[in-house]
Amino acid sequence: xxxxxxxxxxxxxxAVEGLRAADLRHYLHPFTDSxxxxxxxxxxxxxxxxxxxxxxxxxxKTLDAMAGLWCVNVGYGRQELAAAAHEQMLELPYYxxxxxxxxxxxxxxxxxxxxxxxxxxxxxxxxxSGSEANDTIxxxxxxxxxxxxxxxRRVIISREYAYHGSTMVAASLSGSHMHSQGGLPLPDFDHxxxxxxxxxxxxxxxxxxxxxxxxxxxxxxxxxxxGRVAAFIGEPIQGSGGMIIPPDTYWPEIQRICRExxxxxxxxxxxxxxxxxxxxxxxxxxxxxxxLMSLAKGLSSGYIPISAVMVGDRVAHTLIEKGGEFFHGFxxxxxxxxxxxxxxxxxxxxxxxxxxxxxxxxxxxQGRLQELADHPLVxxxxxxxxxxxxxxxxxxxxxxxxxxxxxxxxRCRDHxxxxxxxxxxxxxxxxxxxxxxxxxAHVDELMEKARLALDLTARDLxxx
Numbered sequence: 211x212x213x214x215x216x217x218x219x220x221x222x223x224x225a226v227e228g229l230r231a232a233d234l235r236h237y238l239h240p241f242t243d244s245x246x247x248x249x250x251x252x253x254x255x256x257x258x259x260x261x262x263x264x265x266x267x268x269x270x271k272t273l274d275a276m277a278g279l280w281c282v283n284v285g286y287g288r289q290e291l292a293a294a295a296h297e298q299m300l301e302l303p304y305y306x307x308x309x310x311x312x313x314x315x316x317x318x319x320x321x322x323x324x325x326x327x328x329x330x331x332x333x334x335x336x337x338x339s340g341s342e343a344n345d346t347i348x349x350x351x352x353x354x355x356x357x358x359x360x361x362x363r364r365v366i367i368s369r370e371y372a373y374h375g376s377t378m379v380a381a382s383l384s385g386s387h388m389h390s391q392g393g394l395p396l397p398d399f400d401h402x403x404x405x406x407x408x409x410x411x412x413x414x415x416x417x418x419x420x421x422x423x424x425x426x427x428x429x430x431x432x433x434x435x436x437g438r439v440a441a442f443i444g445e446p447i448q449g450s451g452g453m454i455i456p457p458d459t460y461w462p463e464i465q466r467i468c469r470e471x472x473x474x475x476x477x478x479x480x481x482x483x484x485x486x487x488x489x490x491x492x493x494x495x496x497x498x499x500x501x502l503m504s505l506a507k508g509l510s511s512g513y514i515p516i517s518a519v520m521v522g523d524r525v526a527h528t529l530i531e532k533g534g535e536f537f538h539g540f541x542x543x544x545x546x547x548x549x550x551x552x553x554x555x556x557x558x559x560x561x562x563x564x565x566x567x568x569x570x571x572x573x574x575x576q577g578r579l580q581e582l583a584d585h586p587l588v589x590x591x592x593x594x595x596x597x598x599x600x601x602x603x604x605x606x607x608x609x610x611x612x613x614x615x616x617x618x619x620x621r622c623r624d625h626x627x628x629x630x631x632x633x634x635x636x637x638x639x640x641x642x643x644x645x646x647x648x649x650x651a652h653v654d655e656l657m658e659k660a661r662l663a664l665d666l667t668a669r670d671l672x673x674x
Contacts, residue, residue, distance in 0.1 A: 226267045229255055240376075254627075259286035262645045262652055264632070274632045275642040275656050280449060280481045281512035284558050285647040291513045291551050291558075298550035307336070307544040315549035322556060323505070323518060328493050331503055331520035336544040340480035340506035341375025343517040344443075347476055347502050348379050349538050351441045354474070354525050357532040363440040364398045366476075367430055371404045371451030374443065374478055374504075383443055385451065400434060402426040404448060405456035408590045408601060412609060420457030424464045431471050441474035441501070442467075446492035449481035449643070452636040453599030455592055461496040474501040474525065480517070484508030485559055485646050488569030488595035495594070501525055511555050516548035564646040568596045574650045578657045585664050587618075587671075596648060600640040600660070602667075612638050622667040629666075631659035 230252030238244060239253070247253060255267040262285055264274050277283060284291075298315060305313055320334040335350075337343045348366060355363035366383065368374065374383035381388040382395035385404075389395050403410060403426050411419035431439050442464065448454035468475045477500035482492035486508060489495060493503070501524060506517035521529070529536060542548070559565065572595040579591045579598050589603035602619060604612045612618045619635030626633040626640075634641040640660070644652065 222267070226255060227252075229267070261285045261287065262648060270630070272627070272630045272632055273652065273655055273659065275644045276632045276634050277643055277645045278512045279507070280486070280643045281507035281510075283484055283486070283508040283646045284511045284555060284562075284564065285645040288511070288513070288555075288558065290554055291511070294550045294554035295514065295547050298547045302546050305546065306541065308539060312544065313546040313549070315546045315553060316544035319549040319553050320544075322553060323520065326490060326556070327503060327505075327520050328491060328498070328500065330522050331500065332523055333521040333526040335519040335521060336549070337517045337519065337540055338515045338542050338545075338548075339375070339517050340478075340504060341377040341380040342540060343480070343504040343506055343519050344374045344380045344383055344478065345377055346519050346538060347443075347504060348383070350502065350519070350521065350525060350529065350536075351474055351476070353533065353536065354528050355440050357528050360437070362438055363473075365400055365434055365439045366398065367400050367402060367427060367434075367439060367442045369404045369444060369448070369451075370401050371406065371448055371454060372401070372443075372445065373448070373450035374445075374480075400430060402430050404451065404454050405460045406448075406452070406454045407457060408592070408609070409452075409611075416457040417459045420459035421463050423456070424460050424467065427464060428467045428471075431467070431473070436471050436473075439471065439473050441476050443476035443478060445478045445480075446482050446496055446498060447487070447594065447597065449597070449641075450636060452601075452639045453592065453597060453641050455594060458496075461498060465499065476500065477503045480504055480506045481643070482597075484556075485565035485568045486595055486597060486643065488565065488572050490565055508559075509555070510548065510552045513555065514548045514551045515542070516545065516552050559646070562647075567648075568646045571648050571650060571653065572596050575648070575653045575656075578653055581657070582661065582664065585661070585668075587664055587668050593642075596642075596644055596646060598642040600664075602638040602640065602664075618667065618671065621670060622663050625663040625666040626659065629659055629662055631656065631663065633660060633663070 233253050234248050256264050257267050258265050262274055264272050302313060323334050324332045335346055337346055352364055368383045370385040372385045374380045382399040405420055405423040407416050407419050427442055477493055477498050479491050483505050501522040503520040510516050576593050579593055582588050582600055583591050587602045588600055589606060589609050590601040592599050604610045615637040619638035622640055623635040
């Protein structure tokens with residue numbers, strides 16, 4: 211009998227509590243305070259999902275406005291993806307891509323991604339997560355410069371509030387919020403300020419601020435020495451950093467600087483890829499010409515782990531013509547089942563025009579979100595496509611942030627959970643990233659529950 215059916219039977223409460231107890235005894239959750247979790251009585255247990263909704267073990271239905279972790283683009287319960295995995299498992303459940311070997315789904319997916327991604331990204335290296343993809347990129351970048359006779363080019367510049375993963379290398383690429391544990395960052399990773407206009411530049415015109423934020427890259431290159439800098443990495447829109455949407459002047463200046471100092475441009479589309487912003491890739495909004503691009507999440511809609519590094523022609527030519535064997539890879543690189551599921555996922559996105567739906571429904575979402583701008587806790591509302599952020603502030607007129615940051619956002623997030631909505635808190639910014647199947651009716655439900663959570667949070671603060 212399925213676990214979900216067992217939990218629904220008479221006596222299901224005891225089964226649920228048994229699972230919670232076992233969870234506390236054995237499972238160390240990612241990005242979780244285990245002591246706090248135990249003090250709260252244990253974890254939420256999600257048992258099933260369909261469309262944009264999830265259900266927990268007590269039968270509570272919740273609108274998932276985060277698409278899992280930014281990834282369930284086609285929504286939950288897609289039988290086509292289960293069928294693709296089943297069929298591939300029966301035919302060839304696994305074989306590796308090492309030592310001059312491949313499988314048909316691996317080749318077909320590589321070909322599909324080369325056609326789908328922006329021009330010039332014609333080669334693919336497969337991995338299993340965004341973190342692994344960005345680790346791979348660091349290896350490739352440094353190997354590339356060594357092959358080009360410039361091994362001293364090792365430094366990769368990123369930004370504060372960046373999130374590129376949680377492995378040692380990917381966390382080093384990420385902002386300082388990821389550096390308090392494990393002796394991070396590793397050497398030869400450096401950071402500049404983000405293009406966070408509301409938090410860092412409200413005293414400037416947005417266009418001027420965008421240029422100024424980008425010019426911090428040039429200043430950092432000159433500080434470090436141009437001959438030491440290998441690459442700059444950035445998310446087109448900083449998702450886990452608080453939905454930081456750069457002014458339109460930012461990326462053109464970044465690209466100018468990269469060209470002038472001949473450093474590689476790495477674009478992290480792990481969150482923004484595969485339709486999230488109303489285009490296949492957020493790079494299209496900013497006309498980004500990446501040398502390397504990391505992909506994950508929406509590649510399989512989270513149904514199975516897979517990620518990809520798109521490698522531009524400049525880097526690929528050097529790796530192929532000068533590099534010999536590349537001493538890097540994973541047991542599951544190009545896993546045939548993962549590739550088969552990803553291919554079917556991309557077919558669904560295209561056949562149902564979910565990119566177009568993200569653009570169309572995104573217009574409605576952004577309009578409805580602006581209705582929250584009058585709430586006493588809201589300093590700014592921003593978004594693009596099916597991405598949105600609600601910035602909570604202590605003083606609306608002065609735009610003064612809460613101190614310490616994070617407590618009010620966490621309180622609002624908890625009110626969301628308690629009232630049937632998943633919204634994420636980054637510091638005190640409430641983030642949404644719903645499935646691309648969202649409709650205006652789903653947006654209306656989201657808005658009703660989000661306003662309720664904001665009102666309850668304001669009530670709590672007034673009482674305090």
